[in-house]
Amino acid sequence: MLNDHILSEKVAIITSGGDAAGMNPAVKSAADYALKNGMEPYLVEWGLRGLIEGWIKPATPERLSGIIHRGGTALGSSRSKRFYEYKFREQAYNHLQEFGISKLVIIGGNGSFNALNQFYVDFEVPFAGIPATIDNDIPGTDYCLGVDTALNMIRASVDSIRDTASSFSRAFIIETMGRDCGYLAMTSALATGAEVCLVPEIEYDLEAIGERLREQRAAGNKYILGIVAEGTGMGEPLTRWMGDALGMDSRLTVLGHVQRGGSPTVYDRIMAFKFAGAAIDNLRAGETNKVVTFKAGSFGSSSIHEIADTQHECDPELIELVRGLSC
Numbered sequence: 067m068l069n070d071h072i073l074s075e076k077v078a079i080i081t082s083g084g085d086a087a088g089m090n091p092a093v094k095s096a097a098d099y100a101l102k103n104g105m106e107p108y109l110v111e112w113g114l115r116g117l118i119e120g121w122i123k124p125a126t127p128e129r130l131s132g133i134i135h136r137g138g139t140a141l142g143s144s145r146s147k148r149f150y151e152y153k154f155r156e157q158a159y160n161h162l163q164e165f166g167i168s169k170l171v172i173i174g175g176n177g178s179f180n181a182l183n184q185f186y187v188d189f190e191v192p193f194a195g196i197p198a199t200i201d202n203d204i205p206g207t208d209y210c211l212g213v214d215t216a217l218n219m220i221r222a223s224v225d226s227i228r229d230t231a232s233s234f235s236r237a238f239i240i241e242t243m244g245r246d247c248g249y250l251a252m253t254s255a256l257a258t259g260a261e262v263c264l265v266p267e268i269e270y271d272l273e274a275i276g277e278r279l280r281e282q283r284a285a286g287n288k289y290i291l292g293i294v295a296e297g298t299g300m301g302e303p304l305t306r307w308m309g310d311a312l313g314m315d316s317r318l319t320v321l322g323h324v325q326r327g328g329s330p331t332v333y334d335r336i337m338a339f340k341f342a343g344a345a346i347d348n349l350r351a352g353e354t355n356k357v358v359t360f361k362a363g364s365f366g367s368s369s370i371h372e373i374a375d376t377q378h379e380c381d382p383e384l385i386e387l388v389r390g391l392s393c
C-alpha cells in the first residue's frame with residue numbers, strides 16, 4: 067500500500083461509540099483518499115480503547131478490502147470510560163508517538179468528538195470528525211452516517227408487523243432507538259403510515275389519541291400501529307393503555323439493536339465517501355477539531371465547540387408533520 071513516493075504525514079482512523087452502517091465505507095474511503103493525497107493511513111482497532119492499548123495497524127489493502135458492504139464497523143468500537151482519565155489519554159498519546167501518527171479521523175458521535183477534543187487540549191493532536199450515529203442527534207448536521215440504513219431496517223420491520231397486526235386485528239406498538247432524539251421514530255412513523263407516534267420532542271395527549279383511534283375504529287380501521295421513541299419510556303405503558311382504553315389485543319415490539327445492523331444503503335455508502343473526503347481535506351488544510359457537517363444539502367464543517375455548545379434540535383418541519391399522530 068505504501069507507494070514509492072514519500073508520504074509526509076501519518077493519519078489514524080478510528081470508529082468509536084455506537085456502530086453505524088456507513089462506518090466501513092467511511093474508513094475505506096478516508097484511508098484511500100488520505101493515501102492519494104500523500105498521507106500514510108493507519109487504522110485503530112476497537113475505538114478509543116484501542117488507542118489506549120496501542121492497537122494500531124497500517125491501513126493495508128487486506129485490511130480494507132471487502133468491507134464497504136458490511137454493516138457495523140470492521141475496525142471494532144468501544145465506549146471507553148478510561149479515556150476520561152488523563153493517564154490513559156497519555157498512554158494513547160505515547161502510542162501515537164511510537165507510530166509517528168500526528169492526526170486522527172474519528173467516525174462516531176458527540177461523546178467521541180468531545181473525548182478527542184480533550185485529547186487535543188492535552189496533547190495537541192488534531193482530529194477531523196465524521197458524524198455517524200443512527201440517532202441523528204449531532205448538532206450542526208442534518209445527516210449522520212447510519213441513519214438511512216437504520217430507517218430502512220425499521221421500515222422493513224414495521225411493514226412485517228403490519229402483516230401480523232392486520233391478520234389479528236391487533237394494536238402493535240413498536241419502539242425505536244434514538245436515545246433522547248425522536249428522529250428515527252418520527253421518520254419511520256410517517257414512512258410506514260403509523261396511526262400513533264410518541265417522541266420526546268412532542269407533547270402527547272393520550273385522551274385525544276384515544277378519541278381519534280376510537281373514531282378510526284368505528285370507521286372500519288381494523289388494526290393500529292404506534293411508533294414510540296425509546297427516549298419517551300412509553301413503549302410498555304402505551305401498549306397496556308391500548309388494551310385498556312381501546313379494548314384491543316395489543317403487543318409491544320422493541321426493535322433494539324437490529325436497527326444498528328445491516329449492509330449500508332447506497333445513500334449511506336455515498337455519504338460516507340463524501341464525509342470521508344471532506345474530513346481528510348480538513349486535516350490537509352490544517353484545520354483542527356472540526357466535524358464535517360451536511361446542512362441544507364451542502365457539506366461544511368463545524369468546530370467541536372460549536373457542536374458542544376449547541377443543543378440538537380430535530381427538523382421543525384418533521385415535527386409538524388408528526389404532531390397529528392401525538393394527539
Ligand code: F6P
Nearest residue numbers: 084199200201243244245296326
Ligand atoms: O447511540 C446509538 C444507540 O444505538 C442509541 O440509539 C441507543 O440508546 C444506544 O446506542 C444503545 O447503546 P448500547 O449499544 O451500548 O446498548
